Amino acid sequence: MGKAAVFLDRDGVINVEKDYVYTIDEFEFIEDSIEALKIIQDKGYALVVVTNQSGIARGYYTEEDFLKLTEWMDWCLIDRGVTLDGIYYCPHHPEKGIGKYKVDCNCRKPKAGLIFDAVKQLDIDLGRSVMVGDTVSDIECGKNAGIKRNYLVRSGHAISAEDEKKATGVYKDLMALAKDLADINGNGDMVIRRKRKPADH
Template structure:
């Protein structure tokens, strides 16, 4: 069984600008490539798990998401970082349109994406780590049995309630490798 770092996308990998869906609006968080390279050296698989309610709301299509994701994946590969998995939820339980209006098990704070990745990639969730920027990331990780839950400050403004299920709060993903090496 392998261990993984689960990464939320918006607010962790890229700056949170609200419903980011095209290359022109995608701005990487400083130090993300270097941090991910270090995490790979520490023996972690890297898995992106992202809610994409903009698809459910009709703001952009799944094709738009896939185009941006492919571009992002190539950016990581160009920096020597291979992402081991990218999982997304296109649903929303109350604001979705058509087939996207559903209360699914993949939308964080539910653990569906993490469980799917664990099954497919043969991951030990108890040895894995979640890096997210909001409470729903921490709640999904806790529900999946992930013991190390890192909340970063590069996304949404954090409240005390957001921090309840986090193991630690760090400034950004750039601080994660040093924390895990302690």
């Protein structure tokens, strides 16, 4: 049986949503997001970041810029006891892309290519996995991959009532979700800590 994973969008879920963040100076972890990742990890889930980076396609920054920031972020998390199992990104855009990045690809969310790549490389069981994002494209990506539990957090983009209906649930931020997330015991079975309230968190 493959691993259960929590797939996470980056901007608006882990770090503060700003337009096209690509430098260390601009990058700011959302309050308690690192602690939330630690809680999720300790509950037995693999942590996998899946992020659209159309700023690369648009020429705002390079893949090298993104990778440099990603390495810094990764080490910040490791220093706090959090290990990301995978970081997958899409550098394309079908209309706004420049040169080789103007591609109607299979990896740009809401398409599920990033998740499918992670499944193959990390041996993930989608049936026991979760998607977390701040936009409806994240929710649709999870659904397109076959993930049954797809959550929105309010720490990034504004969420409409229509978007809420498409999600399994809506949380204030990643910490609220992490506390509510089920544990996975040694046999890989779900252990519900407490019943999730039907209302917003």
